[in-house]
Amino acid sequence: MFTQENLILQRPEPSGNGGVQFLYEVKGYGILAINPPMEEISQLHWEVDVIKFTDVDKYKFEVCHTTELANKTLVFYNDKTFNEFLLKAFDYFKELDKLEKML
């Protein structure tokens, strides 16, 4: 299992393609993760984007490919590596928040 810390919303994937969408938030940034349906169990994977919230309360956000964490949609093939990335991202967002406040 992966961390439920900072998880603010889990919902059916809104586009209707199937799977559960997970939304994590830390200091205005976040992680959007989906584990989409696959033809074989062995093909299951996480598709993960870094996002920046425009309205946290209404879960409005934009995909953010300009951080040092990721410049594209990332793929993780198991829960362990996905979870490691989440924990790393949470720390990174906290640091980013500090840096942005210094500017």
Place this chain on the structure above:
Amino acid sequence: MSDSKLYIKEMPADWVPGRDKQKVVSPEYMFHEAPREQVFITGSEAAREAIRRSNVDIAISYPITPQSETMQQAGYLYDEGYIGEYYRAEEEIGTMSAIGGSSRAGIRSLTATSGPGLMRGMEAISSWPGARTPLVLLNMCRVINTPLAIQPDNIEMSFLINSGLIMLHGENQQDFYDYTMAAFMISEQVDVTLPVSVSVDGFFVTHARGNVKMQADDLKLPPRDGWRSAVPAMDNENPPARISRDAPIQKSNFISYHMHASWQQEVFAATERAKKYINNYLGGIVEIINPDADVMLIASGAAVSQSREAVRQSSELGIKVGLIKVKAIRPFPKAELREACKNVKQILVPEFNQLGWLHKEVCSNLFGFTDAQIAPGPRVYGGMTMPTEMILEWLEEGRKDKPWFFQDPF
């Protein structure tokens, strides 16, 4: 031929079948009291875990997408000793006939299929209720129409609706797990004694991962008692066993019309009697969100998930929309729907099929009991997805004064 050998796996001398290491608990404890742990697994894996805890004596199936993976998982359970017997039948008529026979023999029986497989097995399937065979059919829905496709579409459920089966329709992986276990217990109640189908929308549920809260795997449901039944099980230890009912119910291939009519009435009455067990084991035959809303979505299966998100997004816009999740198609929750919709002004019925079988069920059961306008959709089919936006657009159209919006185009 000379090189072919029958492969029989030899187990170590100290091997103990998995089911012999489990502890039997009551359905009440299993469903309502046993601690649960959350995992993130596919619907196929959720079904496997339900089967593991269901004390299944025999499973028979023939592979078809998207059912194959679930029954492959069931094969692992057989290897571990959680299923007593398991084999791949020759095709679906053979599958459905054989599993009907095993149920008549008084043992807990499981099969599974999808779309065209269900169609092929329909002759045998439609004989189960009249024969009063408690068993569970897992049905992972897919397109049945030509041109050939393997995409999700649940029109096949319309063919089961008046067959006499009890029909549950799961929304997600958690439902597939819970409904499967409950189905065995509902099926084998003396005043029910009927087959139960557990349908889910293929791929969206079977091949995607979701959160499932499961009881410990060292627990299992009580075994089937073949003699605790509305009709006696066949006594296979004292052949010949009679498949037909005793005279005067049936004599050879003859049965009087009034006897057959009353037999059918009893089958459908038994379906209705299953409702109290569905309410008990599944926490209600319907789930209602925002019961005081003027606009209500009524949905079953994966359409519920998309509707949930539409309800949530509507609330962000300051619009209250209600949702009724229909868990069972047979028995249909008509009393519950009539009560829930008596003051509703508009109803939308999102569905994953062209026919709109749920819309027709809703219309026929609410006729005369509500003044609500009932819109025939939104519907997607043939493998189309149902974006939340689509439901939101239909809700917005419903707020405009357009009489044609509520007319069924088909």
